[in-house]
Amino acid sequence: MSDPRDEAEVAAHSAAPRETSARRPKLAKKVRVRFDDREKKWMLLSPERGLLLNGSAKRIVELCDGTRTEAEIAALLADEHGAAPSTVAEDVTKVMHELRARVLVEPGT
Amino acid sequence: MTSSPSPSASPRPRPYTLVAELSHRCPLGCPYCSNPLALVPRSEELPVETWREVLDDAHELGVVQAHFTGGEPLLYQELEALVAHAESRELYTHLVTSGLPDGASRIAGLARAGLSAVQLSLQDEGEASADAIADVRAHAKKLVFAEATRSADLSLTVNVVLHAANIGNVRKIVEMARGLGASRLELANTQYLGFALANRASLLPSAEAIAEARAIAYEKTKEHFGTMEILFVLPDYVRGVPRACMDGWGRRFVHVAPDGTVLPCHAASMLPDMGFEKVTATRLRDQWESGEGLARYRGTGWMHEPCASCDRREIDFGGCRCQAFALTNDAANTDPACKLSPDHGLVRDAVRERLDPPRRYLFRGRKASS
Numbered sequence: 207m208s209d210p211r212d213e214a215e216v217a218a219h220s221a222a223p224r225e226t227s228a229r230r231p232k233l234a235k236k237v238r239v240r241f242d243d244r245e246k247k248w249m250l251l252s253p254e255r256g257l258l259l260n261g262s263a264k265r266i267v268e269l270c271d272g273t274r275t276e277a278e279i280a281a282l283l284a285d286e287h288g289a290a291p292s293t294v295a296e297d298v299t300k301v302m303h304e305l306r307a308r309v310l311v312e313p314g315t
Numbered sequence: 316m317t318s319s320p321s322p323s324a325s326p327r328p329r330p331y332t333l334v335a336e337l338s339h340r341c342p343l344g345c346p347y348c349s350n351p352l353a354l355v356p357r358s359e360e361l362p363v364e365t366w367r368e369v370l371d372d373a374h375e376l377g378v379v380q381a382h383f384t385g386g387e388p389l390l391y392q393e394l395e396a397l398v399a400h401a402e403s404r405e406l407y408t409h410l411v412t413s414g415l416p417d418g419a420s421r422i423a424g425l426a427r428a429g430l431s432a433v434q435l436s437l438q439d440e441g442e443a444s445a446d447a448i449a450d451v452r453a454h455a456k457k458l459v460f461a462e463a464t465r466s467a468d469l470s471l472t473v474n475v476v477l478h479a480a481n482i483g484n485v486r487k488i489v490e491m492a493r494g495l496g497a498s499r500l501e502l503a504n505t506q507y508l509g510f511a512l513a514n515r516a517s518l519l520p521s522a523e524a525i526a527e528a529r530a531i532a533y534e535k536t537k538e539h540f541g542t543m544e545i546l547f548v549l550p551d552y553v554r555g556v557p558r559a560c561m562d563g564w565g566r567r568f569v570h571v572a573p574d575g576t577v578l579p580c581h582a583a584s585m586l587p588d589m590g591f592e593k594v595t596a597t598r599l600r601d602q603w604e605s606g607e608g609l610a611r612y613r614g615t616g617w618m619h620e621p622c623a624s625c626d627r628r629e630i631d632f633g634g635c636r637c638q639a640f641a642l643t644n645d646a647a648n649t650d651p652a653c654k655l656s657p658d659h660g661l662v663r664d665a666v667r668e669r670l671d672p673p674r675r676y677l678f679r680g681r682k683a684s685s
Contacts, residue, residue, distance in 0.1 A: 235468060235470055236469075238407055244377055251407040252432070253434065254380070256331055307540065309498040309542065313498070313542040
């Protein structure tokens with residue numbers, strides 16, 4: 207059996223994002239989002255990974271329920287934080303790219 | 316005035332992952348297996364109550380992930396009960412399996428017990444080659460298991476260990492994994508410990524074959540972006556840079572062997588005079604705090620040169636202690652995979668002396684009782 211991998215050894219990992227504007231991202235079934243009592247932060251768990259989520263990342267992940275486009279997620283966040291949609295959109299794009307690269311949202315969503 | 320700090324005074328790192336090696340028994344005989352040559356027999360495997368206690372202690376220490384592995388974890392009859400117990404402790408549960416002997420009929424029950432994800436090992440793309448590597452007819456059953464995993468609505472990672480006999484098939488392996496509906500594919504070059512070290516001359520691929528496989532993996536990563544994540548783990552033998560084995564000794568991972576021995580990794584039982592203890596003698600939570608073996612190579616204080624003054628000492632932690640011991644007979648030496656190691660010639664010689672074509676392998680478990 208294999209043992210867990212050091213991510214620094216992983217060579218073939220990055221790739222360019224594709225057109226995603228019409229998609230409605232939905233968190234993959236293998237993902238578990240749990241509150242970590244020690245760090246007092248939310249943690250996103252998937253096979254062999256744990257990512258600590260800051261406040262806005264947690265909210266983005268939460269909004270990936272298959273009913274909203276990325277633009278709608280960004281608009282909602284901007285509204286909640288009283289921020290400009292353009293700055294929030296950048297954050298959303300970044301988080302979504304990470305999630306898609308690791309297939310943490312369902313393919314095609 | 317100087318005083319050396321008491322080891323118990325320094326805060327312990329938090330372990331994130333428990334590797335629960337339920338049984339060393341395995342239906343497969345893969346010659347690349349990095350399990351120790353001395354396998355734990357069935358009679359010494361832990362009872363389910365003890366594993367429950369291990370899971371409780373792991374949770375208490377801060378662990379968030381439990382990998383059920385082996386050997387073959389399906390050969391442990393109470394696997395379902397352990398998955399349910401881990402789930403009740405909010406641990407992310409990952410089954411690392413060959414799918415044999417009865418995974419296809421048990422996977423739906425494991426999903427109901429709360430299993431989070433499955434990793435299936437495959438030996439190659441074609442059945443004849445895969446079965447020759449496993450030394451048993453397994454490939455067709457594994458494909459059935461993959462389908463059952465999908466029916467049970469569980470996410471699938473496919474893991475293929477790469478070596479001379481299959482590294483030329485990476486393109487086909489990627490398409491096979493995609494066809495099985497895998498959302499993640501690990502292409503992991505062999506780690507030369509245990510049986511793999513005994514078979515090293517026959518398993519080592521050429522540097523050209525590795526480079527080609529890596530290029531294909533990179534191309535396929537882009538092609539399958541968003542659908543299947545592909546990880547290509549470069550072999551330390553040709554990199555000249557050691558791997559950060561287990562992310563550092565006794566740091567983020569804690570490993571419990573089938574007989575309850577607490578280890579920093581699955582291979583460390585090969586190291587002599589480490590003072591490793593079983594959970595039946597000292598509970599996991601206490602061993603993590605004060606276990607002698609787990610403290611031995613933690614951090615950087617144990618290092619000699621060239622590690623002690625190296626800029627990368629907290630990146631790769633001097634590489635793999637088991638590999639250092641296996642190749643130089645001293646686990647405190649720099650991993651010879653590092654080009655800065657005075658023993659790096661051992662690795663270069665091994666690459667040069669690889670057998671092409673391979674000779675017959677020593678298959679795993681053929682010398683061991685089960």
